Amino acid sequence: MLEALWEGLLLVLQWKAFGFMLLGVGLGFWVGLLPGLGGATTLALMLPFIYTMQPVEAFAFLLGMHAVVATTGDITSVLFGVPGEATSAATVVDGYAMTKKGEAGRALGAALASSLVGAIVGAVALAAAIPIVRPLVLTFGSPELFMLAIVGLAFIASLSAQGTRGMLRGFLAGGLGLLLATVGQDPQAGVARFTFDTLYLWQGLDLVPVLVGIFAIPEIIDLFVRGNSIGGNAPPGNVAKGAWEGVKDTYRHFWLTIRCSLIGTFIGVMPGLGGSVAQWMAYGHAVQSAKTPEEREQFGRGDVRGVLGPGAANNSKEGGSLIPTIAFGVPGSTAMAILLGGFLLLGLVPGPDMLTKHLAVTYSMVWTIVLANVITVAVCFLFLDRMASVTEVKGHRLIPAILVLVFIGSYTSNSHYGDLLVTLVFGGVGYLMVRAGWPRSPFVLGLVLGKIAENYLYISVARYEAAWLTRPVVLVLIAVAVAVILYPFFQAYRSRSRV
Amino acid sequence: MKRRQLLVAAIGLAAAPLALAQSFAGKTVTIIVGYKPGGGYDATARLLARYLPKHLPGKPTVIVQNMPGGNSIIAANHMYNIAKPDGLTIGTFNRNLPIAQLTSVEGVKFDITRFQWVGSAANETTILAIRADLPYKTFDELRKAKEAVVIGSTGPGANTHDFPLLLKDLLGVNLKIVSGYSSSADIMLAVERGEVDGRAGSFTSLRPFIDRKLVRPIIRARSTEPGLEQLPVDESFAPNPRAKAIMALRSTPELIARPYVLPPKTPDAIVKAVRDAFAKTIADPELVAEGKKTKIELEFTPGDQAVKILAEVLNQPKDLVAEFAKYIKFGE
Numbered sequence: 001m002l003e004a005l006w007e008g009l010l011l012v013l014q015w016k017a018f019g020f021m022l023l024g025v026g027l028g029f030w031v032g033l034l035p036g037l038g039g040a041t042t043l044a045l046m047l048p049f050i051y052t053m054q055p056v057e058a059f060a061f062l063l064g065m066h067a068v069v070a071t072t073g074d075i076t077s078v079l080f081g082v083p084g085e086a087t088s089a090a091t092v093v094d095g096y097a098m099t100k101k102g103e104a105g106r107a108l109g110a111a112l113a114s115s116l117v118g119a120i121v122g123a124v125a126l127a128a129a130i131p132i133v134r135p136l137v138l139t140f141g142s143p144e145l146f147m148l149a150i151v152g153l154a155f156i157a158s159l160s161a162q163g164t165r166g167m168l169r170g171f172l173a174g175g176l177g178l179l180l181a182t183v184g185q186d187p188q189a190g191v192a193r194f195t196f197d198t199l200y201l202w203q204g205l206d207l208v209p210v211l212v213g214i215f216a217i218p219e220i221i222d223l224f225v226r227g228n229s230i231g232g233n234a235p236p237g238n239v240a241k242g243a244w245e246g247v248k249d250t251y252r253h254f255w256l257t258i259r260c261s262l263i264g265t266f267i268g269v270m271p272g273l274g275g276s277v278a279q280w281m282a283y284g285h286a287v288q289s290a291k292t293p294e295e296r297e298q299f300g301r302g303d304v305r306g307v308l309g310p311g312a313a314n315n316s317k318e319g320g321s322l323i324p325t326i327a328f329g330v331p332g333s334t335a336m337a338i339l340l341g342g343f344l345l346l347g348l349v350p351g352p353d354m355l356t357k358h359l360a361v362t363y364s365m366v367w368t369i370v371l372a373n374v375i376t377v378a379v380c381f382l383f384l385d386r387m388a389s390v391t392e393v394k395g396h397r398l399i400p401a402i403l404v405l406v407f408i409g410s411y412t413s414n415s416h417y418g419d420l421l422v423t424l425v426f427g428g429v430g431y432l433m434v435r436a437g438w439p440r441s442p443f444v445l446g447l448v449l450g451k452i453a454e455n456y457l458y459i460s461v462a463r464y465e466a467a468w469l470t471r472p473v474v475l476v477l478i479a480v481a482v483a484v485i486l487y488p489f490f491q492a493y494r495s496r497s498r499v
Numbered sequence: 500m501k502r503r504q505l506l507v508a509a510i511g512l513a514a515a516p517l518a519l520a521q522s523f524a525g526k527t528v529t530i531i532v533g534y535k536p537g538g539g540y541d542a543t544a545r546l547l548a549r550y551l552p553k554h555l556p557g558k559p560t561v562i563v564q565n566m567p568g569g570n571s572i573i574a575a576n577h578m579y580n581i582a583k584p585d586g587l588t589i590g591t592f593n594r595n596l597p598i599a600q601l602t603s604v605e606g607v608k609f610d611i612t613r614f615q616w617v618g619s620a621a622n623e624t625t626i627l628a629i630r631a632d633l634p635y636k637t638f639d640e641l642r643k644a645k646e647a648v649v650i651g652s653t654g655p656g657a658n659t660h661d662f663p664l665l666l667k668d669l670l671g672v673n674l675k676i677v678s679g680y681s682s683s684a685d686i687m688l689a690v691e692r693g694e695v696d697g698r699a700g701s702f703t704s705l706r707p708f709i710d711r712k713l714v715r716p717i718i719r720a721r722s723t724e725p726g727l728e729q730l731p732v733d734e735s736f737a738p739n740p741r742a743k744a745i746m747a748l749r750s751t752p753e754l755i756a757r758p759y760v761l762p763p764k765t766p767d768a769i770v771k772a773v774r775d776a777f778a779k780t781i782a783d784p785e786l787v788a789e790g791k792k793t794k795i796e797l798e799f800t801p802g803d804q805a806v807k808i809l810a811e812v813l814n815q816p817k818d819l820v821a822e823f824a825k826y827i828k829f830g831e
Contacts, residue, residue: 040536040537041535041536043536044536044537044541044545045536047545048545048549051789137688137692138691138692139692141689141692141694142689142694185570185654185656185830186654187653187654187655187678187679187680188654188655188678188679189655189828190654190655190656190828190829190830197605197606198606199568199569199572199573199576199606200568200569200573202568202569202570202572203567203568203569203570271684271685271688272680272681272685324688328687328688328691329687329707329708330684330685330687330688330691331684334535334536334537337537337538337682337684338536338537341542341793344792344793344794345789345792345793346792347792349707351707351711414535414566414567414568415564415565415566416566416568416573418568452681454679455679455680455681456679458678458679459651459677459678459679459680459694462675462677462678462679463649463677463694463695
């Protein structure tokens, strides 16, 4: 196995493969930065270019591109409060808050360093999990996947403000998210729900326009009202020094970063959960790490741990999501489905063979993920000064540019004017929520997990009736969900008894 | 002799589409796909887009534009009402749109027969495959199954759902259909872990798993392809003509599984040029070789034939349509 690992590295380091990887990284860099334009669409566009390449070169190119999208997506999230990708929305919450406090450098440093750690952990986990991949994935049937979604929803307890009022608001926002997840044609009876007779809503609400609206629009309005620059009156300080501070933060909260990376990898392995779930669970876990209520209050107002968690998870999930694609020939996401097309094109049949006969190729993918991220992070650090200086630009110069990017970004999801309407409507909803002090993260979590929870619950009951509740992994996950919900109460109790 | 043949051919080629060569040269032809990237409709369109320029007169640029939504009704409405009939916009959409029109689905703003049909780039064979380790080796054995055989599906309107539904309701096969999986790949994983016993779907998508001996094909719908001829057809087991008609109606659109159309009122000369280009492109040995590798195997059904198949779908007595609509919902 070690031999294959080494062989895999040598395969990537061949000059041609390495060159193609650099090309891919360069493309992925921009795709990540631009809001909306997703990794999957770009993969589909790039597929024709691999026809003449060797398998290793092709994957260096495609994966190199795909692996860095989440990394540079975080940059947009941190600097503008606009999610660069659907998978980097959670970074907005604390990352952008830090930027507004004049800590752009530190937030970027933390986002980049944790992305790197995440990518490496994800790749190592992928490499280490290869022998046990098949049993691992097969243990998680529909009942288990449903319970994972419930565990995810339980994190709403951590994502809400403290106290009865805060919790109530959090769970109500989560409930609204769940409700909106039911929009569209339901997969059991084929009935169109809440579509108001529009074709656009048949497929349900698209995540990108909703996320871009709910996070970016309120910040743009806020910037406009304040009338100064994103960094406000806070002195930007020494960006390089701040960035170094961010790197040190990653080291200070090393185990948190590792744990969030593992959460990301695990969610990535589970086909059907989707990449946008991992970041929110990691964020919820990061909030749990706050030791006192005062510390918890700081989340959402620019706590660096709120950047580290999702930053790590949205990169580590890439390693994980390769697993079902490679081991079963069953893609876990749209991007992976397109990648699967690439596999076939190159004459590789994904499936058990990838774990034995073509193990070196599989490991070359692991290396590509790691190397692509190392290169991207290094390049980003070189340009950090330039990037952070954006926060000093006056709002009235910046807002038009951001608005254009926001609307183009949301329009890329369906090329339909409905995308723009959804962005505007959820921009309004987001603004009201911010003004009234309602948390936005539980809403997004509900929206992201709603369809998954509904479908897997239906399948579990249809297939096993009530017996699904007695499956051992389900029982463990029920316990985890309860623990996650009760943890904030336990924390509050502990700190009160201490005083 | 040979030279003379070439000469004749050259003159023929040069004379016929001269006017058209001017109309396509230096232009951009857009293929509108009614789905997002990542599926069969998109992959087929992108494959065609790479080889079409070679065969269209004037060698235009061909690009693909995705227009998802409403199970591709949005794209079809656009092709019917907005796209210009100049041959520069070609549309491809859900093969079941004729069914949507037949059952009067809301939002349909087209008459599918009035498109100028280029044709269909492929047909699709829907089969039911069950786990190879089940005791049922043939359809007759499956029919006699005492315990329900669990079939995973993505939801109504998809062939993963409708095909087994008719087997269950019209032929009385003891199936239990569990729907809600997010993709056919997801169902495959459920098969692998023993959560469900099998799934229906296109032969192309199931073939790797049949080759791996995970599942075994049991029965198919009327459309066929090499290697499947001896598999029994669902219609042949129909207890009465009505059941047979319903099964036939469900499967007929599979004969034109990758529809390509031009807007209504596109001049016949342009339609002919595009049709010819499609025929040549789909026969192009390079495309065939590439399609073999990526498991996109194409077979051209010219537009006039496609329209005949459409007529077969749409000319149904009202009561049959009403009964059909009880079982089948338009979707996916």
